[in-house]
Amino acid sequence: MSLTLRNVSRTFAGASAVRNISLSVQPGEIVGLLGTSGCGKSTILRAISGLDDGYEGEIEINGNTAKEVHDTTGFIFQEPRLLPWLTVLDNVIFGLKGEHADKQKRAKEYIADVGLEGKEKLYPRQLSGGMAQRVAIARALVTSPEILLLDEPFSALDAFTKMQLQDLLLDVWKTYQSTVVLVTHDIDEATYLCDRIVILRGQPGEIDREITLTEQRPRKRGSEELARYKADILESLNLDRARSIT
Amino acid sequence: MSLTLRNVSRTFAGASAVRNISLSVQPGEIVGLLGTSGCGKSTILRAISGLDDGYEGEIEINGNTAKEVHDTTGFIFQEPRLLPWLTVLDNVIFGLKGEHADKQKRAKEYIADVGLEGKEKLYPRQLSGGMAQRVAIARALVTSPEILLLDEPFSALDAFTKMQLQDLLLDVWKTYQSTVVLVTHDIDEATYLCDRIVILRGQPGEIDREITLTEQRPRKRGSEELARYKADILESLNLDRARSIT
């Protein structure tokens, strides 16, 4: 599904959060959003998701500009947002439709994929931070959404779990050709996953730079190519920082 | 303040979370806890803090083994845990004692230090994820605690804000000679900050390895020395992973 933002701005009670964001995402593209904390990345994702309809400008999803939630969109929020009265299994099943047995089977697969096999019956309050985040990831991926909005999905995970789940994400993406918008602070992650990286700048956030990564997937983590991109991105961010401090 | 754990284990409703953790932290030392998601890092911090008294074994803080909260301990939880009815400023003031004007002044300094100047009057629901985390950091540091327990304090921050706050932490540490236990998934962070890194392994978590870093502070990020440590740690974690998968 294609996704286009045109001059999107969002103001909260008089204070501007993002300004004039224009961005066009091709079907099946993975776009990364990078930027300092508070520059409006989550705000943009919320606008795309349709949960927030207070923005100005236009967001077009497959030709539709209505401010509404599309049920083909999956959203991993910045917090896990598990339903505390449901077990891990039921939380993952939550968004699924269809036969009960099918749903269970599918959910269990994804629970295993995120490394939580055997934890199906735990309640959210019994989970560690990273486990809760993984349940949220499973919940979003299990519905195989056509548009995936990810808000720092792997931030609370250790290096290896993170890599594993990044690969899981790529698997899902490959199978369902999802369009992905990924917010992350991990530049390695961005270079490993994204076709394009959009760097936001300032407060209110505006688009500063777009970097297109042409390297073929599967990419090699820590490859020289990616390292070059990383250095480039770091510099952009750093510049922004320097500017915003003065 | 010195801190010693002796054979600490924690069981939740029959399921063991950590087992036989023994660890002794010197006054003014910064110890990092690394390990896969769900291996019991937060559980250990909670036991040290005194919030959880369901553990077996003994925890000694300055010679005192009572299972209670010490008011010289500061805790940055894995979630921001801001009080939703207080503004940013009041949240930071929350733990301070003394004259109102003094408290305000001090709190404002730390708010500026974490880069939230001008945001004092916002309520938690108006903050971005990273901003909330920074408020939580300011709230914990402002009381200049003698023992600092940090549970992934910088996980939701972009690379540069993260570096800035790591340095802030070191400043506080230098000024007050706090004893710090830091849980993190960021190996660069661990090598940059810690005197010693403890690697947990398995589920229930046990101590696998301790790595002592002798390099002088201020350390240089990305120095060769640190890179060597990093490779070493990655290997340990990887091994653990390999073992736990089979």
Add this chain to the structure above:
Amino acid sequence: ASATGGESQPDEIRLDYAYYSPTSLVLRKFGWAEEVFEEEGIEIEWVLSQGSNRALEFLNSNSVDFGSTAGAAALISKSNGSPIQNVYIYSQPEWTALVTNHDSGIETLEDLKGKRVAATIGTDPYIFLLRSLAAEGIDASEVEIINLQHGDGASALTSNQVDAWAGLDPHMARVELEAGGELFYRNIDFNTYGFLNVREAFADKYPEYVNRVIEVYEKARKWILDNPEEAAELLAEEAGIDVEVAKIQLQRNDFSQPIPGDVHREAIIESGKILQEGDVIDADANIEELVDDLINGSFAEETID
């Protein structure tokens, strides 16, 4: 009255019973009404009235066909336009009097001046109090009337929170017996009789059956006259009160005049005037007309010889 005719017969007749109407208790206990009407396939339904105002609410809402009330209450309701008629007097009770504690020093109505007297505004004891005061030429404003429910008035008196109380049986009998209360002013004529009222609609439709209900009521009345001891026991058992209390209560009931007539008319008119002064009945209501509308002795006259 049977000449007016009407429809054949009702499916059921709904009677009320009340602890202030011993006749109704006897009638219900022995099932005489059921006996008489069963043959015709008419059901009898009994409803408990916990006070005149409830009985009138039941009548007004067509929940009962016959309801037992104090005469004054029936008049007040009539003045509000209730379609009811009084067709029978189940007793002339001396159920209210003025009560005080035995060491209070109150002996006459004069002594009440400046004192606190408990009464339930709008009910028989209240009317009794006003009439008594009026008879002595004392203005009602010279005593402090405290509005309390009957039972609460009794407790207030025994715990010395008021100096006197316009009492009502069986509370009064119990206070007399157990707490040493003294009835310092009695006047049976200032009581307003126990009225058995019928809904006008019922009387119009089934006049014959009004007579027949009166007939069974008569049977109960006669039984009480013949068996005062048993009647007291029955009252005690039904109402859950002490036999001694029940005896006193029954002694203060005169069951001799069942047919509504001029005596009743006059007593009610007097009460009506007092109530009018107290703003309970509308100032421009014509009391005499109302009373004439309310009291209809013809059924009883026809039935009782």
Add this chain to the structure above:
Amino acid sequence: MAKSTGELTGVYIREHTKKKERNKKKKKQTEVVLLGSILPVLLFILWEFLSRQGVFPAYQLPAPSAVFSAILDMAATGALWEHISITVYRVFAGFLFGTIAAVLLGSLVGFYQKAEHIFDPIIQAFRSIPSLAWVPLFILWMGIGESSKITMIAVGVFFPVYLNLVSGILGVDRKLIEVGKMYKLTPLQQVRRIILPASLPSFFVGVRSGLGLGWMFVVAAELMGASQGLGYLLVLGQNTLSPETIIASIILFAFIGKSTDWLLKILEARSLYWQDRFAKT
């Protein structure tokens, strides 16, 4: 709980802890019951003592022993069970209807702004009308059968349930609602799958409050031509100046009310197992 790969020792430890925990729980329960009895028992002793000393004369406030013997008398004749059972039946039925009505209307008002603007003001206005005031109106509208009594109790139950539910719904964390929105739940599904569970704690308070009010409304209900029931008993006691009957009915109200509340409390605890509540000191 967690069905993890159980080594033998692990299983053993689990079994062991379970047993220990069960014992501990039992001991705990008796302790709770004992602690809870302290005040009532003290109260009864004091009261009996004062009665015997003649501080309260019997025609004002009979001694507890006298009251209990009155209750036992009623129990002996079987009248007690009839009073209790009919009242419990009425309260139960009224409670059911009142709760259902409150859930329907409460969900509507909680969920739709328009519905709130239309219905809430009048409901809030009705909420302050005392039970006694309804009596004549109910008699008028519904007569004096069981239905009017049950409806009266339902009215009492309705308001607290409604109020708590609406406020519970309004207090549901926006974050969770958004999860539902992302899955395009229909409003009804939203209510059933997110809003009701999330506002369950509030709902239970409402239900418990409502049941309490149901018991209170019994008196008004049984003014409407009842000849049995606890409310009837109370009014009878007041009309015949029988303090034993009054106090007996009060004690029965307290006891049965407490028992039914206890049932709800158990249900509450069962349904809210997932809450991350704070453990008390």
Add this chain to the structure above:
Amino acid sequence: MAKSTGELTGVYIREHTKKKERNKKKKKQTEVVLLGSILPVLLFILWEFLSRQGVFPAYQLPAPSAVFSAILDMAATGALWEHISITVYRVFAGFLFGTIAAVLLGSLVGFYQKAEHIFDPIIQAFRSIPSLAWVPLFILWMGIGESSKITMIAVGVFFPVYLNLVSGILGVDRKLIEVGKMYKLTPLQQVRRIILPASLPSFFVGVRSGLGLGWMFVVAAELMGASQGLGYLLVLGQNTLSPETIIASIILFAFIGKSTDWLLKILEARSLYWQDRFAKT
């Protein structure tokens, strides 16, 4: 809100939006009032119509016009204000005392397990005792002065406030309590700085419920020797079989009850500005 570095355009836009928002808010408010009036107005019209048609005869249910003229008559003689003011005074005083008692006992029970075990059972038992049942006891203990009336109302207010507060406290997120614990707050500080603010939504429901019950208990309170007040008016109406008076008192109860609730609702909205509630559709 945010005092950020205001460029001129920014300031302009802010001013502009503020004005627009204020206008919008005003328009919104009138709409809300209008929507809320629909049902009551319809009800009155229907009722008047049915009365004129003779469906409800005046001795059963007088027409609203008759009731309003009765109220106006009372207003003309000044009696109305006396009835209203004395009742409002009683409810207010009872509400105050009841709420204070509930906050004290509720905090204790909510915070200390022992206190819960000791006090909660008996409080829950008392909760089901109908207001009318208390009347003779209150007269006995406290006489028939204002104090007994106010206490009676306080009793009514107490229970819902208590129940909601305790449940609110028990429902406070453990995570926030732990924050307080880390700073070694004393129990009292815990209550004041964390538990009360966190359970404020619950508390407000309790307070609003309690005020409603306060209005209900007025009748029982004014059975105790009152010669003025809305409850007195109601009972007088019942004793003197005057449907106008009964209905007039009902309408006054509804109207004044709703007004006081509205005040609380405003206070609630003000105090809970920080809540991240879900916006309704």
